Amino acid sequence: MADERLGERLNISEELILESLSLNAQKSPGELFLVKQYGPSDVVFSFPAGSLSVESYYSGGGAFGEAKADLKLFPSLRSIGNYDPAGKPEEKDLATATINQAFLNKFKHVLENPQLIAKVQEAINLGMRIIFTGHSVGGAIAALATIWFLENFPRESVFCVTFGSPLIGDHLISHALRRENWSQYFINFVMRYDIVPRILLAPLSSIHQEFEKIIPFFDPYSPNYANQSIGSSPEALQLFTNVMSNASSVASSAASKLMGSPNLLLETVANFLELSPYKPFGTYIFCTGNEKLVVLKNPEAVLQLLFFTCQLSNEGEWGTIASKCLNQHLGYKKELEDSLEMQSATYDDHLETVALASDGIFDDLGLSARARQCLRAAGVFEEQKQKNKGKFDSKKEEMKIEMKKLQDYRDYYEHNEGYYDAFKLQKNRNDFEANVTRLVLAAIWDEITEMLKKYDLPDEFEAISEWVELGTEFRHLVEPLDIANFYRHAKGEDTGVYMKRGRPKRYKYTQRWLEHKLKLAAGSRGESCFWAELEELHKLSGDLPAVNKEKERVLNLQRQVGQWIEHKVLREDVLKSSTFQQWWSKLPNDLKTNPILGLMNGSGSMQV
Structure with a gap:
């Protein structure tokens, strides 16, 4: 966990990170995205959060605003082996990633704009690296844009840099991105107390009233944007309390599975309380608030930190925590300018060896012994996968x-x-x-x-x-x-x-x-x-009516076998099988087709 320049570790300069954040800060009424070139080789696409409402985060039929990924748009967002194209719908759902429906709808709306694809293609033609970026909901759109880009232009250079982005989907997104070796392209900055990256850990039913009153604070087009009276309101404190209560259940359930020791109480609660499906992915950089950064790539560890870094040191903090959890969402610029200048970063290279007592490494995030135990479990879990x-x-x-x-x-x-x-x-x-x-x-x-x-x-x-x-x-x-x-x-x-x-x-x-x-x-x-x-x-051999009834299957089998032999994925000696010869010899002549007809007659004809 030695110090190292952040830009070198991430393969993207600190200057470009700050430039991306600056572009995100620009108000852009009516604009779906902004484009700006930086230097000779980088072009940044920034997605604004736009005007916000509760429906900007929660829509669709799920308790958490979730829906199954559109595999036509994102074909990689599934488990390869576990996804059975011919399986039952519920089995397919288990192997298909879950995505926030509101973010997906907004991204599809952006994608309908022909200018996005045109500008992306222009940058590719010029051999430029593309950076998709966004703050808040804009970060979620940037993440979806990056996945879309990787699906369609996998050999091109791309990065996604988000600031205070909410989570966008379940563990299968992280699984798919790591499988495709795409996870490295996603960089997410999170302030220690920012409520927005944690908001979707709570179902809408538990926060609807409070969130509706708080959301103008985050909306740059609202007259109540950054209104401190909202930040110090009882609703802000109740929002924080409800979100973190649900985050506690999610983190505890995940930690129990990591440690291989099922908690019977949690299992009982889970039968009555639906847990959020959302999980982090990519590289997370936690801003501690004192010009230091903590960098993690382990998604299970990130999930634990989203909960544990928001724990209070003492009861006296209750009076300021609500305001802090809102204000930090709007404070990325100054925090990152100071932190990136200081170049003090800690990395999660060996989480399995994290000390359970204070050791100076994670002290700036105020982690308890329990939090450190969960981080270690996340590291051991990943290590066990490698051992397997x-x-x-x-x-x-x-x-x-x-x-x-x-x-x-x-x-x-x-x-x-x-x-x-x-x-x-x-x-x-x-x-x-x-x-x-x-x-x-x-x-x-x-x-x-x-x-x-x-x-x-x-x-x-x-x-x-x-x-x-x-x-x-x-x-x-x-x-x-x-x-x-x-x-x-x-x-x-x-x-x-x-x-x-x-x-x-x-x-x-x-x-x-x-x-x-x-x-x-x-x-x-x-x-x-x-x-x-x-x-x-x-x-069916010998039963002519039955054979003719299956005419399409008969013709298709010959066509497939011929093509597989031609493409050398099937050996020609399969045709010498007595089972194949007996079946084929009994076919009516009008059902014997090339290329099998030519091969069986010894002509070697491979016309399809």
Whole structure:
């Protein structure tokens, strides 16, 4: 946690940070955004908060103004493995990020302005770095603009710098941004007592009346903007109390999960009290109020600090806390000018070693022993995720050795009936040995998918190229054997069709990884499970009316297999399988199409 120049650590200069803040301070009636070039290589897009109301923060049907992310606009804001395109709506919701509906609506309105895209494209054409920035609600819009930019221009240079921004979504946004290696581009400055970054930790029902009276204080277009009588009002104190009461529940619940010791009282309360879904993401820089900065990248640690840094030192502070929690939202300029000049910053490189007693590192935020314990737990939790990954990293060589056995097994049957049919018949000893290998590999991958389901592996795991490639090779080699085993034992009679009820998560997850990496449509790389569709269609062989009824499936399977062979994601020797040949030979001639027709006749024709 040694001192280091902030600009060097963040890869954005202190001067540009202050310039962004200055642009945010400009009033811009009717403007959706402001654009200004700084120096030869940077252009800043500032999003004003605009005229504010309670509906600027809370809209939609959720208690916290939340709604599910629009995956057409933000396709990355989901869990890759856990998101099942064919799953039930409630299952999809669990794997799709939650976003504040009011902020999303406002961003969509900004995006409708053709000038935004035109100005962004102009900056890209000039090879300039783009900085999206905003204060208050403007910061939330800047964050959404940055995510949109990264979705559409992932190779371009961008930063998001916010000041006093409210939270915009749940843990899946942080998960997705870290997975895509985008989290590093988000920098959020927060004053120690600023209420706005914490406001959405409370449901609207608990603060509606107070917030409605307080919000003119934050509205630059209101005659009561920065009115100190509002800051010292009973409503301000009640707003602070209610927000922090809810923040306490959120932080305590999160800390309990981090420490692996469920609090029965909290679980009981949670059954009656809905907790806020909002979680931080990116780099957070806490301004202590005495020209020092604390920099954290661990989202769980940031959530704890959003609660613990607002704790009172003594009862005498109650008289000033309400005014302070409002005034600090408007005081970023002076605080940052002084703090950035002093260059006194602390970083969260090793939270797992945070001292529980005062040690000078977090003293400027007034952290209690309990707060330090929660920070340490956040560090240990992140460290444990890395250890879990290390456990599987150490098994990669073992997995490659086991897969080599199956590669040899596949090659052994290449010029005979094919390894799919050989495994299904289980006549020889090497078929038995292949089954043992299949089970060894399946056990490892089942453990991986179970950890991914619970988010117990690092967020970036599903996007690591080596693991995507390993998962793809595993799927290509082993899933055909799983399908052969499924139909050999007629498991469909009990569980239903393989693709609907029998397909294990280990294959669904690894297929989704590849499709996400290659930016392909969901389900487009199902070459490893085409055998299941083949088996279902093979059951219809000899029943001409039934075959004709499934004409589209018959034609589609031939088309897909031909394309996969052409693109070398499926080996041509699958056509030598007795199962494939028996099915295809019994098809009516008018249903036999290229490219399979050419391949089966030995012409090698690959016309599609």
